[in-house]
Amino acid sequence: MMLEVKDDLAQMLLHYRIERFFYGEAALLDDRRYPEWLALFAPDIRYVMPLRTTRTGRDLKHEFGGPKDSAMFDEDHASLDMRVRKFASGTNWAEDPPSRTRHFITNLRVDGETDEGIAVRTAFLVYRNRLERQTEIFAGERQDVLRPHEGGFRIARRRILLDQSTLLTSSLSFFI
């Protein structure tokens, strides 16, 4: 009995730490502090948002693109860095004037530990508004692997499953 309580407390503490980490990450994105956001990723980060298609139920295994298929994002640290530097170029017209975003990260589930780190799933809702009245809402799931780092975490893997097949925006010039 005592043992179970102790496990629960340990779980709660882990959840609390992960939540705090994700809230901090969301704030960096919403505050447009992209270089600081990039610092949350491990040097060997693989950041993927697969393409998604509409399929019938019996063909759902093909719903998401595989590793040899193109993707909405398929990034390493250098390419994320390139995207981050684009924001600071002074000519980043697709985000200048910049979007107003709000990242909601919720439904946290810790799936367990692997060699690479702690496997974590969250749901996201991202609100984006830009220019006079362009407004978009994106929902989906993030599948992350977090690696303990200096008392906190670094994101070692991120897979983003967007709940859209035809992407309902004119550009993915921001981060989910």
Added chain:
Amino acid sequence: MTGENHASARAKARRIFDRDAGTIEASAYVDPEIYQLELDSVFKRCWLFLAHETQIPKAGDFLSTYMGEDPVVVVRQKDGGVKAFLNQCRHRGMRLCRSDAGQARNFSCIYHGWVYDLGGELINVPLEEHAYGKVDHKAWSARAVPRIARYKGLIFGCWDENAPEFTDYLGDAAFYLDILLDRSPAGTEAIGGIHKWVIPCNWKFAAEQFASDSYHAMFAHLSAVAVTIPGGSYAGSDGGDGRQYSSDRGHGTGFMLDAGRRELLSAFVGPEVGRYAMEEGMASAVDRLGHVRGQRMHAQHMTVFPNFSFLPSVNTVRVWHPKGPNEIEVWAWSLVEADASDEVKEAYRVGGLRSFSASGIFEQEDGENWVEIQRVLQSPTARDTLFHVGMGMGKSRKDDPDFPGEVGWIFSEHAARGFYAQWQRLLTEPEAPVIPAAADKEAGHDA
């Protein structure tokens, strides 16, 4: 053709574009009557891109796509052929196929269960004998796309039974299209996955830009250039050397010559692709296409009229599907030489999506421009404003020793004028052939 009375739209189309003045009235991009006329007079008469052969390799493989606003299913047949038909059940009009892609033995309608075979022919009607007596299966088959053309790995379709052969429709544009398709004896294959996204803009902004606009790249794409090219600039202040080609059939392309090939391709798709394009890729391209196309031309953009566009060497390919006068869906994917190494294919895969897709650092700004243009066009005064499409007037010629067709300097808009001349001709002369009869006179217009 459709019995619809387009008289008022035809009169507008006659007035909107003035080739001699180099002007186009902005209503071309927003007027709903013009748009309806386009669907009938352009999209029902021209050859439209359907699929790459490798996107439907096996019998029963299908792809749902659009021809203009018409939903169609493209299906690999048991004999290796390709058929396409309207995605509509002939009983009460239900959408027959509701998957983006997949494998089918046949297509059965979920409403009352009529079943169509891989070619769209009606093969089963539930309770047929008791309820109908007899249904003429042939007559009640899904509406077939009557003309299918297969060209070097690409599949095109056309609603017009009397359309010219696809190669005649291309004309001398084939010279330029082949740089995308024919650099290797192994041909090309599609990288898996089709990017689909929505841009609230008129389809002609995208199609025209890929036909005729190298000019925007050095300003619109400054930020992408800044993060991919050391020093952040690729062209001298004189713009460098290059050409633009215009077709009397509305196709257009522009490209640079010689200097900067490796640097630009490395910036667009990454250093491994830049290396490939200078080494094994170039060797076979020169062998097949000659020195000019294999080695000298680069940074090429092209539109095959009306809405099929691509960047050879970068290898992004796309259709701008019209969705009303104010919206398109971009369907973009990449191809790669079938005999390229796995490393090169992977480099094309990630390089392509990072540069040219909804998230692509080069593509992002294109959408931004077209969206804002279209928003401004909701204003009545903006709509009857004239736009300047007069760059390079009178400077193109038809006797270039290296390049077929009407050719001028890369920074020009004669390809845009050629695009709109064909557009205007199709809109205003519904009975005239798709290929202009007086081809020489019209193509030499700017010359």
